[in-house]
Amino acid sequence: MKLFLDSNIIADWILVKNKVSKKVKDDLLSQRYHYMSHSYKLIEELIASEVATVTSQLAISEVFSVLSDDAINMKLYMKAIPTAVWMWITFRNRERLSEEENLELHEGILRKIDDLFSDTKVDLIEDEFNLEIYSYLVLRLGMKTHDAILLTTAILNEVNYFVTRDDRLIENTRREFRDKFDVKLSKPINALNVVKSEISKSQGSI
Numbered sequence: 039m040k041l042f043l044d045s046n047i048i049a050d051w052i053l054v055k056n057k058v059s060k061k062v063k064d065d066l067l068s069q070r071y072h073y074m075s076h077s078y079k080l081i082e083e084l085i086a087s088e089v090a091t092v093t094s095q096l097a098i099s100e101v102f103s104v105l106s107d108d109a110i111n112m113k114l115y116m117k118a119i120p121t122a123v124w125m126w127i128t129f130r131n132r133e134r135l136s137e138e139e140n141l142e143l144h145e146g147i148l149r150k151i152d153d154l155f156s157d158t159k160v161d162l163i164e165d166e167f168n169l170e171i172y173s174y175l176v177l178r179l180g181m182k183t184h185d186a187i188l189l190t191t192a193i194l195n196e197v198n199y200f201v202t203r204d205d206r207l208i209e210n211t212r213r214e215f216r217d218k219f220d221v222k223l224s225k226p227i228n229a230l231n232v233v234k235s236e237i238s239k240s241q242g243s244i
Contacts, residue, residue, distance in 0.1 A: 039236050040090040042192040043081070043160065044202035045100035047226055048093065050077030052105065052150040076226040077203065083230060084159065087237050091160045094191050098162065100184070102147060109135055109143055166194045174218075179211045193219050201229040 054074050084091050113133045114124050123129050135143065154160055168190055175186040185207055192200045199222050202208065208223045216222050224232070 039199070039232070040092065040195070040197045041084075041229060041233070042188075042195070042197040042200045043091060043093040043097065044188065044200065044204065045093075045097040045104055046203040047077040047080065047201050048097070048151075048154065049101050049104040049108070050074035050203065050226075051081040051154070052101070052147065053108065054078035055150060056146065076230055080201065080226045080230045080233065081154070083233050083237075087233065088159060088240070089233050089236055092163050092195060092197065093160060094163050094165045094188060096165045096184070096187055096191070098151065101151070102144075105143065105147055106135070109139070163191065163195060166191045168194060171219075175215075179214060181207070181211065189215070189221075193221060197221060199224045199229055199232065201226055 051074075055078065110130055110133055111124060113135075114129065115121075117133070119129060119133075155162060165187055167187070171193055172186050172190045175181045175189055176183070181189065185204070189200060198220075201224050203226060205225075208225065212223045
């Protein structure tokens with residue numbers, strides 16, 4: 039069995055990893071971290087297992103963007119700015135991270151990514167391109183460019199599960215994608231159950 043981790047799974051793991059040492063009393067923030075916890079538990083399970091796992095350079099590059107946006111969103115939330123205006127350029131520019139905040143974020147992400155590849159069996163692979171597969175994903179399944187490149191890479195690396203928190207991607211393309219390419223689009227909680235089952239089987243066969 040082989041898994042491919044999408045950028046949002048890795049970003050969740052980093053955010054929860056940073057949160058572990060902090061006491062979160064805000065109910066909404068607690069719910070938010072609970073939502074991310076399946077990604078965290080999945081990667082922590084992978085750290086202790088021999089399950090083959092990969093992610094790509096494009097996925098890792100997206101982690102920086104995801105966490106930068108998250109940091110700005112958190113500033114907006116803590117200032118009680120209505121979520122309806124969070125995507126307005128004027129508000130986001132006003133709450134841009136300071137140089138010190140950017141440096142702290144940058145160094146923090148790099149440390150966690152180093153930990154990810156040193157502590158787990160996760161392999162960082164190069165993104166691959168196949169025109170026939172890519173065009174099918176974009177034109178027939180309606181995927182966005184970013185998703186299509188990641189999934190093309192996953193297919194060419196013969197993974198069994200592409201793990202993502204992107205509900206839109208899963209719900210819109212799961213069945214047709216699985217039937218054609220024999221790759222399952224999976225939410226982290228489902229992938230976690232599969233990994234635990236795989237580990238249990240391997241331990242039972244010893």
